[in-house]
Amino acid sequence: MLEVKGLRTYYFTLKGVVKAVDNVTFSLGKGEVLGVAGESGSGKSTLAWSLMGYVPPPGRIAGGQILLDGEDVAKMSEDELRRKVRWKKVSMIFQGAMNALTPVFTIEDQMAEPFIIHMNMTKREARERIVELLKEVGLDESFLRRYPHELSGGQKQRIVIAMALLLNPELVIADEPTTALDVVVQAQIMNLFKKIKKEYNISMIFITHDLSIIAEIADKVAVMYAGKVVELGTSEQIFLNPQHPYTQGLLKSIPKLRSKEKISWIPGTPPNLVTPPPGCRFHPRCPYVMDVCKRDEPPMVEVEPGHFVACHLISRR
Amino acid sequence: MGGESNGQVIFKAIDLKKYFPLRRSLKEILTFSPGRFVRAVDGVTFDIRLGEVFCLVGESGCGKTTTGRMIARLLEPTSGKMLYKPTQETLSKVPPKYVDKDGYVDLSQKLPKRIDKLLRQEIQIVFQDPFGSLNPRMTVYNILKEPLIVHNIGSSEEERREIIYRALSEVKLTPPEQFMERYPHMLSGGQRQRVSIARAMILRPTLVVTDEPVSMLDVSIRAEILQLMLDMQASRNLAYVFITHDLAVANYLCTRIAVMYLGRIVELGPTDLVINNPQHPYTKALIAAVPEPDPSNRFKIREVPIKGEVPSAANIPPGCRFHPRCPYVMDVCKRDEPPMVEVEPGHFVACWLHAKH
Numbered sequence A: 001m002l003e004v005k006g007l008r009t010y011y012f013t014l015k016g017v018v019k020a021v022d023n024v025t026f027s028l029g030k031g032e033v034l035g036v037a038g039e040s041g042s043g044k045s046t047l048a049w050s051l052m053g054y055v056p057p058p059g060r061i062a063g064g065q066i067l068l069d070g071e072d073v074a075k076m077s078e079d080e081l082r083r084k085v086r087w088k089k090v091s092m093i094f095q096g097a098m099n100a101l102t103p104v105f106t107i108e109d110q111m112a113e114p115f116i117i118h119m120n121m122t123k124r125e126a127r128e129r130i131v132e133l134l135k136e137v138g139l140d141e142s143f144l145r146r147y148p149h150e151l152s153g154g155q156k157q158r159i160v161i162a163m164a165l166l167l168n169p170e171l172v173i174a175d176e177p178t179t180a181l182d183v184v185v186q187a188q189i190m191n192l193f194k195k196i197k198k199e200y201n202i203s204m205i206f207i208t209h210d211l212s213i214i215a216e217i218a219d220k221v222a223v224m225y226a227g228k229v230v231e232l233g234t235s236e237q238i239f240l241n242p243q244h245p246y247t248q249g250l251l252k253s254i255p256k257l258r259s260k261e262k263i264s265w266i267p268g269t270p271p272n273l274v275t276p277p278p279g280c281r282f283h284p285r286c287p288y289v290m291d292v293c294k295r296d297e298p299p300m301v302e303v304e305p306g307h308f309v310a311c312h313l314i315s316r317r
Numbered sequence B: 001m002g003g004e005s006n007g008q009v010i011f012k013a014i015d016l017k018k019y020f021p022l023r024r025s026l027k028e029i030l031t032f033s034p035g036r037f038v039r040a041v042d043g044v045t046f047d048i049r050l051g052e053v054f055c056l057v058g059e060s061g062c063g064k065t066t067t068g069r070m071i072a073r074l075l076e077p078t079s080g081k082m083l084y085k086p087t088q089e090t091l092s093k094v095p096p097k098y099v100d101k102d103g104y105v106d107l108s109q110k111l112p113k114r115i116d117k118l119l120r121q122e123i124q125i126v127f128q129d130p131f132g133s134l135n136p137r138m139t140v141y142n143i144l145k146e147p148l149i150v151h152n153i154g155s156s157e158e159e160r161r162e163i164i165y166r167a168l169s170e171v172k173l174t175p176p177e178q179f180m181e182r183y184p185h186m187l188s189g190g191q192r193q194r195v196s197i198a199r200a201m202i203l204r205p206t207l208v209v210t211d212e213p214v215s216m217l218d219v220s221i222r223a224e225i226l227q228l229m230l231d232m233q234a235s236r237n238l239a240y241v242f243i244t245h246d247l248a249v250a251n252y253l254c255t256r257i258a259v260m261y262l263g264r265i266v267e268l269g270p271t272d273l274v275i276n277n278p279q280h281p282y283t284k285a286l287i288a289a290v291p292e293p294d295p296s297n298r299f300k301i302r303e304v305p306i307k308g309e310v311p312s313a314a315n316i317p318p319g320c321r322f323h324p325r326c327p328y329v330m331d332v333c334k335r336d337e338p339p340m341v342e343v344e345p346g347h348f349v350a351c352w353l354h355a356k357h
Helices: A044-052 A078-085 A107-118 A123-136 A141-145 A153-165 A183-200 A211-217 A235-240 A245-252 A291-295 B026-030 B064-071 B113-122 B140-150 B157-170 B176-180 B189-201 B219-235 B247-253 B271-276 B281-289 B295-299 B331-335
Strands: A002-013 A016-028 A033-037 A059-068 A090-093 A171-175 A203-208 A220-225 A228-234 A300-304 A307-310 B009-021 B037-049 B053-057 B079-084 B123-126 B207-211 B239-244 B256-261 B264-270 B340-344 B347-350
Touching: A002 A044, A016 A044, A016 A059, A016 A220, A016 A228, A033 A044, A033 A211, A044 A059, A044 A090, A044 A171, A044 A203, A090 A153, A107 A123, A107 A141, A107 A153, A123 A141, A123 A153, A153 A171, A153 A183, A183 A203, A183 A211, A183 B281, A203 A211, A211 A235, A211 B295, A220 A235, A220 A245, A228 A235, A228 A245, A228 A300, A235 B295, A245 B219, B009 B064, B037 B053, B037 B064, B037 B239, B037 B256, B037 B264, B053 B064, B053 B247, B064 B123, B064 B207, B064 B239, B113 B123, B123 B189, B140 B157, B140 B176, B140 B189, B157 B176, B157 B189, B189 B219, B219 B247, B239 B247, B247 B271, B256 B271, B256 B281, B264 B271, B264 B281, B264 B340
Parallel strands: A033 A203, A033 A220, A090 A171, A171 A203, B053 B239, B053 B256, B123 B207, B207 B239
Antiparallel strands: A002 A016, A002 A059, A220 A228, A228 A307, A300 A307, B009 B037, B009 B079, B256 B264, B264 B347, B340 B347
């Protein structure tokens, strides 16, 4: 359904070109959920914006293809994007979107707008559809007349999720949808996502720094580091058989509730993307660094069906 | 980590409360109706032992940060007592009339400024936000020199430089000379948090309050900061109050856990007992809600047995404050506040399911 090939999104700043997304390739089938994991500055949010054609200036898509049902989103004009893609085919739950609800409109008014504008619905038709959606996300009719300040964080997040589902998109991108929420509410929202995934058979891309959240929902996982996907595979492959030293390091750094297993960390800090390190971008922090890593970029190698790793340790084997 | 620490009790909080007044409306003023308060911390009692990591866990708005700030004495409690046992050296400088028979000083009484300063030196705090808690216009050197100036430590500039040098190498910001002249914006989040830790540790405190010190850092470097905190504890004799919303981190680091809900401690005990044998319905729900990196989780719905969200601290439900969300609610819960009962040695729960009524 979605195929991303060699996508490059760069920010052309005065200090140089920031290669926020550099040669990213993956595909996503109908009803599949992809989790994108990475630290701050790894390019995961930029990847999401690219898929919507929303890259903020001075950034733009510098190369590659984003094939959505065979059509290349990367080449579309702003007008085409607006008419064909955004919110109809691909919708997005932005990071912190729940704080971006308009404080002066009721929930009904904010939610009805796209129906009235895009679908030429009357107000009454729109209301019926909104009530249906609110029920879907676990809220009742009484929320129609409320203003955002009357809602709790979890309720606002439910509204935002309902808004992403308004026009029946095929793909929903969620950027850190639970980071600002408390654990209990986070679990409730994750349950809601699981329900939506099951009932709507919708594809989702889940972007978060928290691998535990990815394990809660994703079928496939892409691990990003400094603008590149370093490992890609099914959830089982990534969590149970991680191959890239970065993925292994990330997994070892998560404290667990049920064990006192010693956690470790990855020394150093992520690189500056204007002047990324030559060769493998992870080499300055890698415990297994070899000479070749400092020189050549590692190719993506398929280690088992569907499991790709970009590391010289693997490609040399 | 974990297990029992048999260190002596250096800090006792007894029925500690902090109320913040709410602004009154015109109608309320005209009708002389009583003022309303946000009861951020509403009667917490606990003690902290030397050599342990004491954890305050809870969701946002449960009063854990307010409690931490009261311990660090950045906030004055509305009522309640805070007893602190200073080190021998400091104790010898405190006039006996301020010290009780067990060697505790009541921090809520009015103390002479000189004495107060000595005591404040021994209790320090590390803040959550490494981006907001360091002055952007001061170099690391000046940031670390400030506490030395305030507390009159080091007689000459050279001596202070020496102390700062050692503090920086202790938090592994090496080589220290290089970091001294940098400004906070030239440091990464992890490095900034190290500076915050150095700033707290430079006064050689015995009690350090750390308010979510790793929650704003990237996952891959969190462990490094946690390990640094444990190393510092091993090399010095000190106690931590660790404030967090993350039970997994609490499990990793802490000796004892106190679970807070709406300004009260609902469960308190050694980490293993609280995590593996939780007794309060709220603790059970919190534990059930923690996501874990197990890919089979995606096929199941996580059963979180409680409904709704935390009510506002300005409008606390009567009786047990958890009762509107509790799956086991009984009549007594709506009426009376549950007492703290010891269910097994050192493990306390405030719930009517465990208390006689």
